[in-house]
Amino acid sequence: MLNSFLLLAEAVVYFAVMAALFRFRKRIGLGVFICALGVMHFLETYLASVFYVALPFGMVSPGSAVLFSGKLVMLLLLYMKEDAATVRQPIYGLLLGNALMIALVLLVRMHAIAPLANGRLPDIGFIDEMGWLMVWGTALLFIDAILIILLYERLGRSLRGAQFTRILISVACVLTFDQAGFYTALRLLSDAPTAVFFGGWFAKMAAALTFSTLLIAYLKWFEDRRIPMPRGLTDIFDTLTYRERYEALVEHVxxxxxxxxxxxxxxxxxxxxxxxxxxxxxxxxxxxxxxxxxxxxxxxxxxxxxxxxxxxxxxxxxxxxxxxxxxxxxxxxxxxxxxxxxxxxxxxxxxxxxxxxxxxxxxxxxxxxxxxxxxxxxxxxxxxxxxxxxxxxxxxxxxxxxxxxxxxxxxxxxxxxxxxxxxxxxx
Structure with a gap:
């Protein structure tokens, strides 16, 4: 019971802080929100690889069930209230930033390390614990972020008037896909038991419901509607941006x-x-x-x-x-x-x-x-x-x-x- 309560509290705190940063983006800049989103990626990947708690339905990691799920919802919020061209920035940034980090870690490990005055040597064993999970997790995040936007758009054709259902289905489907992908890596690299898969999946479905509810409440009570102007087309995100802005402009012409x-x-x-x-x-x-x-x-x-x-x-x-x-x-x-x-x-x-x-x-x-x-x-x-x-x-x-x-x-x-x-x- 305590673990369940703590996971819920973590989800509420995460969403409240990130939503506040997003709400005041005009005053403090959108970069604050995006940087906070990126900083959490390392912690969530580390916790997902080594930190698990027991719940009645299986083993659950706060890094995966709370932080990663919350990040996807924040990216969806960024797309909904800004545009595809803006949400592209943290998605590409996370992918390239983590690739750079892994490359630099490989170089850092080649150093001849000098001990400190007290004789201590740095312990970077946690990098080994994460290892290829960081690479795989980052690739999954890149795919998940694009999928959740595309699915949200696709559902708009039939669920435009049911915003909560549209968000919930998008988040739940993508988190199911992510759980299957991430567990596959855990199984191959650390022989994770099946309790980890089912526990993580149930926890992510609960996270999907929680974050979708919080997102709808935030959109209803705190956000306003703005209509940005269209830009050019270069990739999938710009295509979405053009389509989304075109429809908004047609509606308001x-x-x-x-x-x-x-x-x-x-x-x-x-x-x-x-x-x-x-x-x-x-x-x-x-x-x-x-x-x-x-x-x-x-x-x-x-x-x-x-x-x-x-x-x-x-x-x-x-x-x-x-x-x-x-x-x-x-x-x-x-x-x-x-x-x-x-x-x-x-x-x-x-x-x-x-x-x-x-x-x-x-x-x-x-x-x-x-x-x-x-x-x-x-x-x-x-x-x-x-x-x-x-x-x-x-x-x-x-x-x-x-x-x-x-x-x-x-x-x-x-x-x-x-x-x-x-x-x-x-x-």
């Missing part, structure tokens, strides 16, 4: 700089595609044009800085209210649009819920803020986004001219075809 919502350009392009898809597939599509009532008075009375805060608050409320298939745009100064897959009656109710949310929100209540909106839906007479927009905009004008703070979406007499279209789609 067409965003409104103030609110973060999609902008008018995206509304024109995405909206036209959505309308054509709705016509082709006979699926409902509704458009809500939303305008903040008396917004000019807010700017005049409180200033443009407060006006910007109001726009951000409204944008946040719209984004929160929107469903997974809805798209929210800022298409003008205080004008917003939502493309929704809801049928017309449901879209109008959706608009009413937004109107209520804006009026009751603590962020907008002190301004007595209200909104008006016009709602239109794709019908048999719709030819494109321009038709849908013109109708919603007409209804918005009607909402504002009849007292504001209302949602207008009722079909007029000449819009009976729209109602018939909606009814046919619902049926």
């Amino acid at each position: 067409g965003r409104d700089g103030l609110t973060g919502l999609l902008n008018r350009g995206r509304f024109d392009s995405d909206g036209e595609l959505a309308v054509q898809s709705s016509l082709r597939m006979a699926r409902p599509l509704s458009l809500l044009i939303i305008d903040v009532d008396h917004f000019k008075l807010i700017n005049d009375r409180f200033g443009h800085a407060e006006g910007d805060k109001v726009l951000k608050a409204v944008a946040a409320l719209l984004a929160e209210a929107a469903g997974s298939e809805d798209q929210v745009f800022r298409i003008g100064g205080e004008e917003f649009a939502i493309l929704s897959s809801r049928p017309h009656p449901v879209a109008k109710l959706f608009g009413e819920s937004i109107r209520y949310a804006v009026k009751s929100s603590p962020n907008t209540r002190r301004f007595d803020l209200t909104i008006s909106a016009g709602v239109s839906s794709v019908s048999e007479s719709t030819r494109g986004l321009a038709d849908l927009f013109a109708l919603a905009d007409h209804r918005l004008y009607k909402a504002k001219s009849t007292g504001r703070d209302r949602i207008v979406g009722e079909p007029a007499i000449n819009e009976s075809s729209a109602a018939a279209w909606t009814k046919s789609v619902q049926s």
Whole structure:
């Protein structure tokens, strides 16, 4: 029980210190984090070769189960929050640094050693204890670090919305591969018993769960999102870097700089595609044009800085209210649009819920803020986004001219075809 508790404590301390160094990388430099990562490599390899403790499920080394597992998770964190070009540096550095150390040790051993004044001679027998394990362990680390990044990327195709599962599977699979590889060397060089393999594997699975949990907590509570610019392509890491940054940039192109919502350009392009898809597939599509009532008075009375805060608050409320298939745009100064897959009656109710949310929100209540909106839906007479927009905009004008703070979406007499279209789609 004591050994298990100590291993857990070691994992928490290791992660806490390394995560703190990473968190403050902008202030103290990323090099501090990378150097700390490299310094621990010698200790973890030495402990993995000679230092084991007994647990109920087998023999376990803190160097392998805690320090090595933690290092892989730190490299994954570095990739996730920086980029592949950055994570390449410690991976290549560890490989080349350990190769240099081994080469220098071979040369150092050729010296004719002079005894110290007290007659003591240096004991470098620990190098023999590590021996080829250092070479093999370093090569495995190089392979593991690349594998964990590639596997994390691969799982992103199906588990993008399940970050914890994605991280856990990546870490657990790579640690399983590493345990098999490292035990093979231990078996050949020191005739390690099978208890070492199974004990180490169980311990690494526990480490995978522990470090994945800590990593998710860290990402949720301490990290922010940043979008770096792309660089060139030279190897696998640069390829990953380019792909990752390209996708991030594509995601953020067409965003409104103030609110973060999609902008008018995206509304024109995405909206036209959505309308054509709705016509082709006979699926409902509704458009809500939303305008903040008396917004000019807010700017005049409180200033443009407060006006910007109001726009951000409204944008946040719209984004929160929107469903997974809805798209929210800022298409003008205080004008917003939502493309929704809801049928017309449901879209109008959706608009009413937004109107209520804006009026009751603590962020907008002190301004007595209200909104008006016009709602239109794709019908048999719709030819494109321009038709849908013109109708919603007409209804918005009607909402504002009849007292504001209302949602207008009722079909007029000449819009009976729209109602018939909606009814046919619902049926």
